Amino acid sequence: DIQMTQSPSTLSASVGDRVTFTCRASQSIKTWLAWYQQKPGKAPNLLMYAASTLESGVPSRFSGSGSETEFTFTISSLQPDDFATYYCQQYDSYPWTFGQGTKVEIK
C-alpha cells in the first residue's frame, strides 16, 4: 500500500499569512493526488485534484504543486474560513490512502 505522510501535523498561523504544507508518498503516484478541507463535524470538501488543478468554485488563494512523491499545498493569504484540517489523498492505486492531516490553527 502507498503511505502518505503530511507535515506538519499542526500549523499555527494568523489571518493574512502565507502557509505551506507538504505531503509525501512512499512511491511515485505521478500527479494522482487530491487535497480536501475538513471542518469539525462536517464532511470533507474537495479543493484540488491532479495535484495542481483547482476544483471549480474554490478560491484562487489555494494552490498545489508537485509530482511523483513530493507535493505542496499553499494558501497565499489565510482567511478566517480557512482554519480547518487539510488532507492529501492518493488515487494512483487501490487501496487509496490519505495523509494523517494538517490542522491549521489560529495563532
Added chain:
Amino acid sequence: QVQLVESGGGVVQPGKSLRLSCAASGFTFSDYGVHWVRQAPGKGLEWVAVLASDGSVKSFYVDSVKGRFTISGDNSKNTMYLQMNSLRVEDTGVYYCAKGSTKWHIDYWGQGIPVIVSS
C-alpha cells in the same frame, strides 16, 4: 445537483452485522466509482471500499475489512450498500459515502453516518 444520503448506521455489538445504504441523486451512480470512507473518533480519514465502474463493475477494499465488508449497488434504486459483518470495536466511526469523478478523484461526499461497535 449531486446528493448522497447515508442511512443504516447505529450501535451494534462486536461480531454483529450492519448494512449501510447510500442513496444517490443528481447522477447515475453506475456511471461513476462510488466509495466508502470512514473516520474514527478524533482520527483522520480512511478509505474503505469502492464500487468501480470502468466498463465492468469491480470492487476493491482496504485490507482491514477484506472478507468482512461487501460493497454492492442497486441500479434501479440508484443506491449503494456496504454490508458490514463480523464488526470490531475498531470499525467505530463516521462512514461517508462519496462519488468518484470522471477524472477518478472523489468530488462529492455525503454527510456521514455514525457506526458504533460496542458491547
